[in-house]
Amino acid sequence: MQLTAVVRKDVLLQWRSPGQRVAILAFGVTVLLLLSFAAGPNTGALRPLASGFLWLALLLSSTLALADSFQTEMEQHALEGLLLLPVSARAIYYGKALANWCQLLVLALLLVPCAVVLYDVTITRVLALSGVLVLGTAGLSAPGTLYAAMAEQAKAKQVLLPLLLFPLVVPVLLASVKATALLVTGDPMRQVGSWAALLASFDLVYWSLCGLLFNRVVEH
Amino acid sequence: MKQAAPAILVGLGTLCLLSGSYYGLFVAPPERYMGDVQRIMYIHVPTAWNALLALTWAFISALVYLVRGGRAWDARLEAGIEVGVILTALLCALGAIWARPTWGVWWDWDPRLTTSAVLLVGFVGILALRHFVDDPARRATWTAVGTVVMYIDVPIVYLSVKWWNTLHQMQSTPETVATTFHWPLRVNAFGVLILMVGLLIARARIAEARLREELTDPEDESAGASNLVPGRVL
């Protein structure tokens, strides 16, 4: 099946540049450190900010990962080559978006222990937290893949992707931060469900919408 | 007459705006709780409505462009986004000006104002995108895609900020004023609307003129005959 072939291609591409993956992780950890420097060394003050810092670090690292995913396509015009085959642009999009989602999810799972260490938080509801990470990273990946395709083909590519992506994913950021914070500090009014629902709706809307629009972004 | 339409509309709109604002600023009685500060609503609310209207027009133009294409709709899209951005920027500024004397802070994270700020940055980003793409056809398509994606986000952003804000002490936001003060508000709303339509038409014309200059037609086709070597036409 075409989608499987594309996903395999994208996952293998990621696997083939482990240096890049490690660098992106290191960037994420650096962001976590810098944010704590900005807020002061008092762990008591840092603890309530932990979920916010985690998602900010993830958001900033995602721009690197997303941009990288299309750089490999542009170097030798590999994407153009794919588009000459009888493959639908939609399959190319979803394959790339799914692979990016996996990458962001792994990144998130690796940043959580760093946050636990730096900000002294305790995670009890591991499954629920994983669920939030899954939904949140999905929300970053879908529009991010679409915008990364645009940015890599335009001038001033480095500023364009964050500039376009960040305002769009405000709901993802808000919902993920809130849900994570509630899971960590306690959720007396059972609000996590509503935030998760918001994330899921965003994901549903944007995974469909961006898939529909992708071929307009790569056509010549 | 048609050529002068934007100028007429701008003039008419300004007239409405001036009369409505005069009434709102000097004649209408001060609001019960907020006093004279509330008078900013006579500008703020019309700006809000029209900012959203301009961006909705941009959204519609984007959809039509994606389906039908054509220079005209790209020009309308560009106009819609620019006018929308200007009005949204004005909206945020007015919101801050209102908040300062009322709450003592410049920004109070009101859901509507916050959504406007996000919209502002989002659409400025789309204008930046336009700037960084050379090919006119690609520029138009990508702007349209970006506009559709961003616009659909608006209700989601609003909802998320609203929920986010309810966890904090909710400061009451200025709702539309009491019924006795509707008149200056309506006049101003129409004033800004007419002004905005004038600006949209003018801006779209500028965009279309620029596109026309950028996109020339291929040369006269009749030259093709003389280029073919005689006796070889099959």
Add this chain to the structure above:
Amino acid sequence: MIGTASLGPVGAPVVLPGGVAQVPELREAAVTATGLARRFGRRWALRHVDLRVEPGRLVMVVGRNGSGKSTLLRLIAGAIRPDRGRVLVGGHDACRDAEAVRRQTALLGHASNTYDAFTALENLTVTARLTGTPTDRDALTSVLDRVELAAYRDESVAGFSAGMRRRMAFARLLLQTDAVAPRDRSHKASVVLLDEPYAQLDWPGFRFVDDLVRSLAARGMTLLMATHLVDRGVSLCDDGIVLEQGKLRWAGPAAWLGTRSGRELLDRPEGRD
């Protein structure tokens, strides 16, 4: 029609591979371009080209750099969309039935279209999976063998020279035209577009291209080949077209381009008739 070219003996019955004779009127032309035009920024790369190529014909496309050869080939392949006019491949519109056109055409472009992080074999595997051709190691190695890259099958493409990259592109082309035993005949490409196939190749490479063209012709493929090597093209192709500044300047038998008048046409720029 003024400015048009119709290449191929219309009216004479043609024997298809498999021995079935078919009268051409009942068959779609392989490629039909009507009023085709395309701009890049302000510059019109192709202006009002009308062209009709019958199936099985080998056409050489000649012209100066910037005359629109690559643009024409890319429009036929469905890689880019026309600004004016339309192009049909086997009756399918390149805009409306893009996927059908992409299945029927195989383009050898200027770029290598490779993932540098992958080995030669892995690059081919991607193409093979997406075109429905066999993906086992042996099948793909035999394709690489045909382009003399079998020894480098497990090496990363990043280290390949320009000539090796070109041969990778040929390997991709072979997959699309099902040089290996196809599982499904309906999926193979029947219109092959070569954009300067001899570029970046050495003398053995030239012979490879010649052999490839002849083998594709023997299988009844339609071929459009843009090349600066006029003599080689003349010896291989049936028909030729000359593009100049995006316009179709001449169309006719390829052999004529090898004559003195043909040379004069090519040497003489437009406007000095």
